[in-house]
Amino acid sequence: MDVDIGNALASVASPGVSRASLERLDERVADAHERIERGMTNREHGYEALNLPERTDPDEIRAAVDPVADAEALLTVGIGGSSLGAATIANAFESDTETVFLDNVDPAWVSRKLASLPLEETAINVVSRSGTTAETLANFLVVRDAFESAGVDWTERTIVTTGDSGPLRDLADRHDLPSLKVPDGVPGRFSALSAVGMVAAAVCGHDLEALLEGAAAERETLAGSLFECPAYAYGATTYALDGRGAGTNAVMPYAESLETFAEWFAQLWAESLGKDELGQTPVRALGATDQHSQLQLYRAGPRDKLVTFLTVDGGPDRSIPETDVDDLAYLGDSTLGELLAAEFEATEASLAAADRPNVRVELEAVDEYELGGLLYGMEAACVLAGELYRVNTFEQPAVEWAKKATRGLLGGGEFEEAEAVAEKTELRVER
Amino acid sequence: MDVDIGNALASVASPGVSRASLERLDERVADAHERIERGMTNREHGYEALNLPERTDPDEIRAAVDPVADAEALLTVGIGGSSLGAATIANAFESDTETVFLDNVDPAWVSRKLASLPLEETAINVVSRSGTTAETLANFLVVRDAFESAGVDWTERTIVTTGDSGPLRDLADRHDLPSLKVPDGVPGRFSALSAVGMVAAAVCGHDLEALLEGAAAERETLAGSLFECPAYAYGATTYALDGRGAGTNAVMPYAESLETFAEWFAQLWAESLGKDELGQTPVRALGATDQHSQLQLYRAGPRDKLVTFLTVDGGPDRSIPETDVDDLAYLGDSTLGELLAAEFEATEASLAAADRPNVRVELEAVDEYELGGLLYGMEAACVLAGELYRVNTFEQPAVEWAKKATRGLLGGGEFEEAEAVAEKTELRVER
Numbered sequence: 001m002d003v004d005i006g007n008a009l010a011s012v013a014s015p016g017v018s019r020a021s022l023e024r025l026d027e028r029v030a031d032a033h034e035r036i037e038r039g040m041t042n043r044e045h046g047y048e049a050l051n052l053p054e055r056t057d058p059d060e061i062r063a064a065v066d067p068v069a070d071a072e073a074l075l076t077v078g079i080g081g082s083s084l085g086a087a088t089i090a091n092a093f094e095s096d097t098e099t100v101f102l103d104n105v106d107p108a109w110v111s112r113k114l115a116s117l118p119l120e121e122t123a124i125n126v127v128s129r130s131g132t133t134a135e136t137l138a139n140f141l142v143v144r145d146a147f148e149s150a151g152v153d154w155t156e157r158t159i160v161t162t163g164d165s166g167p168l169r170d171l172a173d174r175h176d177l178p179s180l181k182v183p184d185g186v187p188g189r190f191s192a193l194s195a196v197g198m199v200a201a202a203v204c205g206h207d208l209e210a211l212l213e214g215a216a217a218e219r220e221t222l223a224g225s226l227f228e229c230p231a232y233a234y235g236a237t238t239y240a241l242d243g244r245g246a247g248t249n250a251v252m253p254y255a256e257s258l259e260t261f262a263e264w265f266a267q268l269w270a271e272s273l274g275k276d277e278l279g280q281t282p283v284r285a286l287g288a289t290d291q292h293s294q295l296q297l298y299r300a301g302p303r304d305k306l307v308t309f310l311t312v313d314g315g316p317d318r319s320i321p322e323t324d325v326d327d328l329a330y331l332g333d334s335t336l337g338e339l340l341a342a343e344f345e346a347t348e349a350s351l352a353a354a355d356r357p358n359v360r361v362e363l364e365a366v367d368e369y370e371l372g373g374l375l376y377g378m379e380a381a382c383v384l385a386g387e388l389y390r391v392n393t394f395e396q397p398a399v400e401w402a403k404k405a406t407r408g409l410l411g412g413g414e415f416e417e418a419e420a421v422a423e424k425t426e427l428r429v430e431r
Numbered sequence: 432m433d434v435d436i437g438n439a440l441a442s443v444a445s446p447g448v449s450r451a452s453l454e455r456l457d458e459r460v461a462d463a464h465e466r467i468e469r470g471m472t473n474r475e476h477g478y479e480a481l482n483l484p485e486r487t488d489p490d491e492i493r494a495a496v497d498p499v500a501d502a503e504a505l506l507t508v509g510i511g512g513s514s515l516g517a518a519t520i521a522n523a524f525e526s527d528t529e530t531v532f533l534d535n536v537d538p539a540w541v542s543r544k545l546a547s548l549p550l551e552e553t554a555i556n557v558v559s560r561s562g563t564t565a566e567t568l569a570n571f572l573v574v575r576d577a578f579e580s581a582g583v584d585w586t587e588r589t590i591v592t593t594g595d596s597g598p599l600r601d602l603a604d605r606h607d608l609p610s611l612k613v614p615d616g617v618p619g620r621f622s623a624l625s626a627v628g629m630v631a632a633a634v635c636g637h638d639l640e641a642l643l644e645g646a647a648a649e650r651e652t653l654a655g656s657l658f659e660c661p662a663y664a665y666g667a668t669t670y671a672l673d674g675r676g677a678g679t680n681a682v683m684p685y686a687e688s689l690e691t692f693a694e695w696f697a698q699l700w701a702e703s704l705g706k707d708e709l710g711q712t713p714v715r716a717l718g719a720t721d722q723h724s725q726l727q728l729y730r731a732g733p734r735d736k737l738v739t740f741l742t743v744d745g746g747p748d749r750s751i752p753e754t755d756v757d758d759l760a761y762l763g764d765s766t767l768g769e770l771l772a773a774e775f776e777a778t779e780a781s782l783a784a785a786d787r788p789n790v791r792v793e794l795e796a797v798d799e800y801e802l803g804g805l806l807y808g809m810e811a812a813c814v815l816a817g818e819l820y821r822v823n824t825f826e827q828p829a830v831e832w833a834k835k836a837t838r839g840l841l842g843g844g845e846f847e848e849a850e851a852v853a854e855k856t857e858l859r860v861e862r
Contacts, residue, residue: 001862002859002860002861002862003859003860003861004857004858004859004860005858005860006855006856006857006858006859007855007856008858009856009858011856012856019858079719079720079723080720080722080723080724081723084724094543103720104687104717104718104719104720104771105719105767105770105771105774106685106686106687106688106767106771107746107747107748107749107766107767107768107771108687108688108746108747109687109688110749110767111747111749112525132758132759134762134770134774135719135723135770135774137759137762138751138762138765138767138770139767141751141752141754141759141762141763142749142751142752142767144752145752166758167756167758167759170756171756217862218862221862226860227860228860229860230860230861230862233860247678247733247735248679248712254537255537256535256537256539256540257537257539257540263724266724266725267723267724267725270724270725270727270728270732271724271725271727271728273728273732274725274727274728274729274731274732275727275728275731275732276731277731277732277733277734278732278733279728279732279733281679281712281714281728281732281733281735281736283712283714284715286535287535288510288535288536288566289510289511289534289535291511291830291833292510292511292512292566292698292830293511293515293694293697293698293701293702294697294698294701294702294705295829295830295833296701296702296705296706296827296828296829296830297701297702297704297705297706297710297712298705299829299830299832300705300706300707300708300828300829301701301704301705301706301708301709301710301712302678302708302709302710302712303708304678304712305712315538315539316538316539316542317538318538318541318542318573320569320572320573321572321573321575321576323572325598325601325602327563327597327598328563328568328572328598329843330838330841330842330843330844331565331568331569331572331841331843332572333841333842334569334841334842335538336536336537336538336541336569336570336573337538338841339536339565339566339569339837339841340535340536340537340538342836342837342840342841343536343565343566343833343837345836345840345852346832346833346834346835346836346837346840346848346849346852347833348852348855349833349836349848349851349852349855350829350832350833350836350848352851352855352856353832353848353851354829354832373862396727397727397731398726398727398730398731398781398785399722399723399726399727399730401730401777401781401784401785402722402726402774402777402778402780402781403777404777405773405776405777405780405781406770406773406774406777407761409773409776409777410761410762410764410765410769410770410773411761411764411765412760412761412762413761417777417780417781417784418777420780420783420784421776421777421779421780424437424438424779424780424783425437425438425440425442425443425783426435426437427435427436427437427439427440427450428433428434428435428437429433429434429435429436429657429658429659429660429661429664430433430434430661431432431433431648431649431652431661431804
């Protein structure tokens, strides 16, 4: 990815960061880069994620999915980091394989999804590091049951990705299922470029080598200066802008195929940096659609936002047919791609004209190589930002409370958190 | 809708609002309510939206869609307020009619959507008040062309919803298409309960009367005190919390069928209140999925957020099959619906335990009556908030700049905004 931070400079935007401030910050970037490289070399928890381009073995993934390589549909059962990376990659590219991501436990929705699939031609991709994630395991039990009720042998159609031990690992062993390992030292939200994210890509026939090559090329750009490394330029600029009041980061791809990327980014940013009362709030947006929904706020609301544009050069296009309506004649000389590009340029300029900070992240295409680079680059940007914030980037302790309370509420043990649920303060206003 | 603001009180949350502050604010709510009632009575611009339950004629809408009532698929061509209300209603309920919303101009995506539809069995629902919205008209020209290329007469399958004049009105007249009027005085984001939002619902066979009855019942709750009116309780509480630092409002339905509602709400809130450097930033979330993505940030990040939960009582459920795995046995005694409900209660309590403000909005079911009430209630909440902020709720002037620049860039006239695009400040960091 290439990054343009020109519209985040104090000479353009308020809040903005001056060139001199960036140069001072660059000393901290150099130190952080040393820390990151050391973590990678020592394969420390979290930093190990940045080694995935070399560690992930595409042949192993392809071998695991071989029994279901001709599936018409793939049902991925996972949530959070066990789903978003896979969905981002799968949704970026066209495929003959229909993909469904069962990442919620809404009963009506689960039933509808299951009813929509040709189960006898559907593969199951179940992903949970611990093998105990309540939503994922509940859904997997439901899915198994649905396959059995339909007379389809789920054991012949299931791939398991999990840790070294736990219920899912036991189950894979008992039924001799093809299984892959969630890599050690790689938190879920950083695992897109491992089996966690790539099983779905393999079933869909996407180019795993190109994903990893793009990531490896991005890895080569990591350097001790934000002015030399796109990922660090992005991570350092967002950190600097947050410190100057831009606590919200709206990520706005101008490509429908990258809509899920914004979801993936939102988890990466929120869980990694959202702690110790710090961290930018990621907002998922989409160009050009959200120009007709969010742009008013971005341009004229509080000065607490950075907008991150994600643009793609080239790709397939489609002509807009000519019309004899005077007021619309200008459209007939254009293509949808030209219209979309003009919308982006206009929106970017409209924010700059209102002194609103924005950053442009550019891809050359939506292909495996470029997406691999984007995912890796944003992970590196996030790790860099975590070093600058001095937070523990790779943990997410604040989600444990609700997990315990949920388990307690369902009778899965005694937890004081479950008791706190009953003590809710009410102030109800009813019809 | 019922609203519970207990977890937004200062006794629970920081930021929070004290009961005494709410009582003082209630004097302003009484004044605002008078202003709103006057606006409704006088059918003033914007306020007229709150009269839609009485003004909208379901028979007229059903008559217009009658020629395509048996369509297998419905392609809605619109963007922003011309799409989100219709999509919210259509996506909330099951239907035998497949719905596609063409609300972006990404060429690859438009081509894929068109290729996926059985055009000879597809109806077209084109919506633009002005009849000149670039994205909508470009897409409509493309759609017409695709139908013609497939040998399907689009003039027999198209319903137009637009203003009194403009290119779309001319076109409807020229081809004698069934057409409906965007109601006067109703901004797009407030038009879900008019033809703009309800043509799609009619084609899908949803109960238009129940939508309007639910809205009318909510209208009956409007009163001069936030303690008596759920909509005003919500609008006033969000306003008070914003003033105390909760500049972000994360809307988190615990129902997949209401995911699009969060999109609709985000436009309503952002375009109506995001001006004069004021306004909360709406964030689209989804329970339980985002517990594994955003909850860490909501619970432990900056104290700048309100979380609005949207819950549904009842509905279809699905048992979780029993398992002999000890660690998962508790799931086998439950249903997916019970798990989802426990996840919600646990998440709500986990935020309260961390002193993070949150509000609960409750529906009795996901049906037309309840959704009509929810849409109306949130519109009334937004209008009330606009009165409290003292902004011009019904305008969106900040989006005009980019529209002019886009037009200029595509050769549709001379605009100084288009020239500004070329003056971008660059600071590029490249691979």
